[in-house]
Amino acid sequence: MKKIMMGCLSAVAALIALASCSQDYTNYSGPSHIMFSDTLYQYAVQETNEVFNVPVSATEKADFDRTFAVEVVPKQSNAVEGRHYRILNNTVTIKAGEMVGNVQVQGIYENIGKTDSLGFTLKLVVPEKYNWTDLYKDYTHVVMQKSCPFDIHNFSGWCVVTSTFYSQYLNNVTNRLIKTEVVEGEENTVLLKDVYYKGYDLKLKFNTKNPLEPKVEMDDQIAGETGEAFGTI
Known part of the structure; x- marks a missing residue:
């Protein structure tokens, strides 16, 4: 009888544990939206001119590749494309089965001063059905800072x-x-x-x-x- 009681208690404990685990996860079930992962990014431009990624996120996966255009908003930028930075891909692709794609940017180290605070604004060009502008905007601001080699x-x-x-x-x-x-x-x-x-x-x-x-x-x-x-x- 004691063994049966212990077995029942173990089963109840296991069910409680499973129930508590299931409450820790929330599945998104709304419409599919595309947006920048954040509204502001800061990157160090190093002597090696390393490429940095500006991530674009989707709220849902898809069984096909999704490609969208990306453009610079000149009025909201004080960095000059081609002089202070290069955008290596004017489109961003979120591959099938994935939820994140990246816009690749490369800062131009030699053209940025030690005390410069340069930035530019990127805007996503997506169909209206993918926009979630009441909560998230379709643009992000990127700030670049020169980072001298450590010695x-x-x-x-x-x-x-x-x-x-x-x-x-x-x-x-x-x-x-x-x-x-x-x-x-x-x-x-x-x-x-x-x-x-x-x-x-x-x-x-x-x-x-x-x-x-x-x-x-x-x-x-x-x-x-x-x-x-x-x-x-």
Whole structure:
């Protein structure tokens, strides 16, 4: 009897689990629409002139290829096609059985200044039945920013460091002049010498995966006892 009860409880638990899983998914059952996946994109233009994709999405799959024209809206663009960028395909194709296609764009690195903020607007040319303009627009804006090659040696030498630690624990000190050096054998890593006090060094590693969102990684640090650092209790 005990085994039967345990079996029944297991079956009920399994049914509850299946029911909860089925509630996590919502299937779209409306009309078929075509739109840009977002209304704004930001891309880094690098020295290698890499191609970047501007995605176009469909709300439903189809059993045939769907191809649509794409055009630039000059009045909403300050980047010049052919000078600052190239559109490699003036049409976008969403292949049969798929829901995303890409407009391929290539920035022209040498013609973009370091401080330039250049962009252009793309518009989809689709039949009216595919438009969903009451919720989503048929255009998107692309912003390009020049991204110079990363060189870890640009971060070695003398530098000025600021820290809240200084203002809290060092009287009348807001920053320190210290020296940094590249750590050999460790990728994109520099060593900050004497950051808080003489003999206290700190490693910083640069994460360069996303040129538009550069990050610095640092291990957890222990500054040391007060007496060790400043000779006080």
